[in-house]
Amino acid sequence: MTKSVWIKHAQLATIKGQQGPRSKEAMSELGLIEDGSVWLEDGKIAAVGTTAELEKKFADRSADAEVIDAKGQLVTPGLVDPHTHVAYGGSREGEFEKRLQGVSYMDIMNAGGGIHATMRMTREATEEELVEQTTKRLDSFLEHGVTTVEGKSGYGMNLETELKQLKVMKKLNAEHPIDLVSTFMGAHAVPSEYKGKEDDFVDYLIETMLPEVAELAEFNDVFCEKNVYTPEQSERILEAGKKHGLTPKIHADEIVSYGGAELAAKVGAISAEHLLKASDEGIEAMADAGVIACLLPATALYLREEAAQGRKMIDSGVAVAISTDCNPGSSPTVSMPLVMNLACISMRLTPAEALVAATYNAACAIKREDRAGSIEVGKKADIVLWKVKSYQELQYLFGVNHVESVWKNGEKVVG
Ligand SMILES: N=CN[C@@H](CCC(=O)O)C(=O)O
Ligand SMILES: [Zn+2]
Numbered sequence: 001m002t003k004s005v006w007i008k009h010a011q012l013a014t015i016k017g018q019q020g021p022r023s024k025e026a027m028s029e030l031g032l033i034e035d036g037s038v039w040l041e042d043g044k045i046a047a048v049g050t051t052a053e054l055e056k057k058f059a060d061r062s063a064d065a066e067v068i069d070a071k072g073q074l075v076t077p078g079l080v081d082p083h084t085h086v087a088y089g090g091s092r093e094g095e096f097e098k099r100l101q102g103v104s105y106m107d108i109m110n111a112g113g114g115i116h117a118t119m120r121m122t123r124e125a126t127e128e129e130l131v132e133q134t135t136k137r138l139d140s141f142l143e144h145g146v147t148t149v150e151g152k153s154g155y156g157m158n159l160e161t162e163l164k165q166l167k168v169m170k171k172l173n174a175e176h177p178i179d180l181v182s183t184f185m186g187a188h189a190v191p192s193e194y195k196g197k198e199d200d201f202v203d204y205l206i207e208t209m210l211p212e213v214a215e216l217a218e219f220n221d222v223f224c225e226k227n228v229y230t231p232e233q234s235e236r237i238l239e240a241g242k243k244h245g246l247t248p249k250i251h252a253d254e255i256v257s258y259g260g261a262e263l264a265a266k267v268g269a270i271s272a273e274h275l276l277k278a279s280d281e282g283i284e285a286m287a288d289a290g291v292i293a294c295l296l297p298a299t300a301l302y303l304r305e306e307a308a309q310g311r312k313m314i315d316s317g318v319a320v321a322i323s324t325d326c327n328p329g330s331s332p333t334v335s336m337p338l339v340m341n342l343a344c345i346s347m348r349l350t351p352a353e354a355l356v357a358a359t360y361n362a363a364c365a366i367k368r369e370d371r372a373g374s375i376e377v378g379k380k381a382d383i384v385l386w387k388v389k390s391y392q393e394l395q396y397l398f399g400v401n402h403v404e405s406v407w408k409n410g411e412k413v414v415g
Contacts, residue, residue: 002410003066005040006058007383008051010070012036013355013391015077015374016048021292021319021364028352030391031374038075039065040381043409048375068405072389076355077375078147078382078406079336080362083273083294083323086141086151086180087134087165087172090121092328105303105330106255110227115155115189118328122155122165130168137326138178140334143414145403147382148179148373150323150366152221154188159209162186166216177408179380181366183219183249184210187229187237202233206240214244218367219270221249224260231259238267247367249294253277265289271321271365275308276300283309287317292365295357296325297342298333310347321361322354341398351395381410 014036017029037054039047047054058065095108095117108114122130134151141149151169156162166182173180186205194201210220220241224234238248248267252260254274261282264272271292272278278286278293286293293313300307314320322343325331333339340354349357363373371380385405388394394402405415 004046004064005068005407005410006037006054006062006065007068007070007075007385008037008054010036010073010075010385011390012038012048012375013074013076014048014376015356015360016376017360021290021361022356023314023317023319027314027320027356027361028350030352030355036075038375038383040383040407040410043381045375045377045379045381048377068385070385073404074386074388074390074394076384076386076391077359077373078384078408079145079358080148080366080368080373081141081146081323081326081336082150082271082321082362082365083296083325084149084151085154085325085327086137086149087130087153087168088118088122088155088328089125089130089133090118090328091332092117095329106227109189112192114329116192118155119157119189119191123158123161127164127168130164131171134168134172135176137334138172138176138180142178142406142408143403144335144337144401145384145406146178146334146336147406147408148181148363148366148368150181150183152183152185153213153217154185154221157186157188157191159212162209162213163216166213170216177411177413179368179372181368182217183221184213184217184241184246185221186213187222187234189223189228198229198233202236205237210240210244214246217246219249220246221251223251224258224263225251225254226256226258231263234263235267238269249273253279253282261286264291270367274299276305278308283313283316283318292319292321292361294321294323294365295343295347296323296331297346298339299325299331300346301342302331307342307346310343310349314349314353319361319364320349320353320357321365322357323362335401337394337401338399340395344395345398351392354395355391381407383407385415
């Protein structure tokens with residue numbers, strides 16, 4: 001049995017509040033305890049309260065625990081990243097320069113680069129090489145306070161490589177401290193061998209890939225975008241995934257307004273991603289259907305695009321989560337702290353909303369709110385101790401990694 005951990009005298013943002021995805025005022029519910037304490041035992045959160053309360057409760061047990069005095073510091077749940085493409089091969093720094101010279105993301109992709117370039121490098125990589133490269137990224141996520149990560153396939157676009165990516169994620173979920181949640185994204189681009197025969201690829205994905213990949217994934221995602229997959233093709237893929245038990249997610253309205261937000265509502269997606277160009281009707285439909293908006297402000301910045309309308313979405317009743325979108329093309333970062341900063345700066349979320357978007361709402365977007373995303377008794381002991389005094393300071397001092405220590409399942413993994 002590992003020793004218990006007692007973190008005391010912190011500003012404790014428990015994120016305790018309304019159950020289920022939060023929007024409007026509920027997105028500011030931090031369950032804040034000034035001079036707060038949390039007791040970690042057997043990998044779980046055993047007690048939360050004021051330091052005075054825990055001193056009473058554990059008066060005769062404090063010698064059993066490693067005691068950490070966090071006076072003047074912030075403690076939060078482990079951050080949750082609900083949208084990444086973390087298991088990929090190679091890198092694309094050449095494209096970064098091209099885009100700075102004015103070539104667009106979609107032009108690079110349509111000329112066989114972009115997602116296609118990573119597809120080739122991922123197809124070529126062995127399983128061991130993918131494990132090695134992905135492990136480095138997961139280590140770095142942990143160093144940035146992230147304890148749960150969603151990862152998508154989608155750089156295979158054939159059965160063999162999609163399975164390889166999903167197997168790599170399954171292995172890392174078992175071996176790496178981070179909890180890694182898998183999404184199948186066979187419809188990430190149209191592979192060159194199917195150019196002009198998009199519907200044939202959709203048939204292949206539905207008939208051949210889905211039955212084989214379904215047991216390795218929980219979610220099914222599609223890039224619904226002009227010159228990639230139409231709303232009709234996307235709907236077919238997502239409805240077919242449902243028959244295999246996969247919950248829909250959609251990369252929607254990223255480059256042009258294309259009805260992706262509306263489709264997310266129609267198919268009952270758990271979340272819609274990007275949404276830079278989502279229409280007012282689409283935002284309303286998402287609010288009515290309870291679709292979580294998974295917003296990616298680092299991607300907008302990296303593509304030099306206007307960020308999604310996070311403020312408006314929250315005020316319209318959409319629950320907002322935020323994510324790095326960690327991928328080799330449009331957002332090669334693992335920094336959820338930076339993403340929280342950007343959510344405030346470019347989407348006008350408040351510091352409290354940004355923290356809820358990166359913890360509890362993010363957990364809801366990947367169905368992990370029963371065990372992650374808030375500091376509550378019985379949940380996993382996934383905890384971050386920050387070198388700042390308050391949640392406001394965390395969002396104010398931007399572009400810096402303020403993590404001091406991270407516990408995953410009650411074990412110290414950073415610091
Ligand atoms: N937009 C589509 N897919 C990824 C980018 C993947 C890539 O460029 O490799 C995204 O979510 O940003
Ligand atoms: Zn993505």
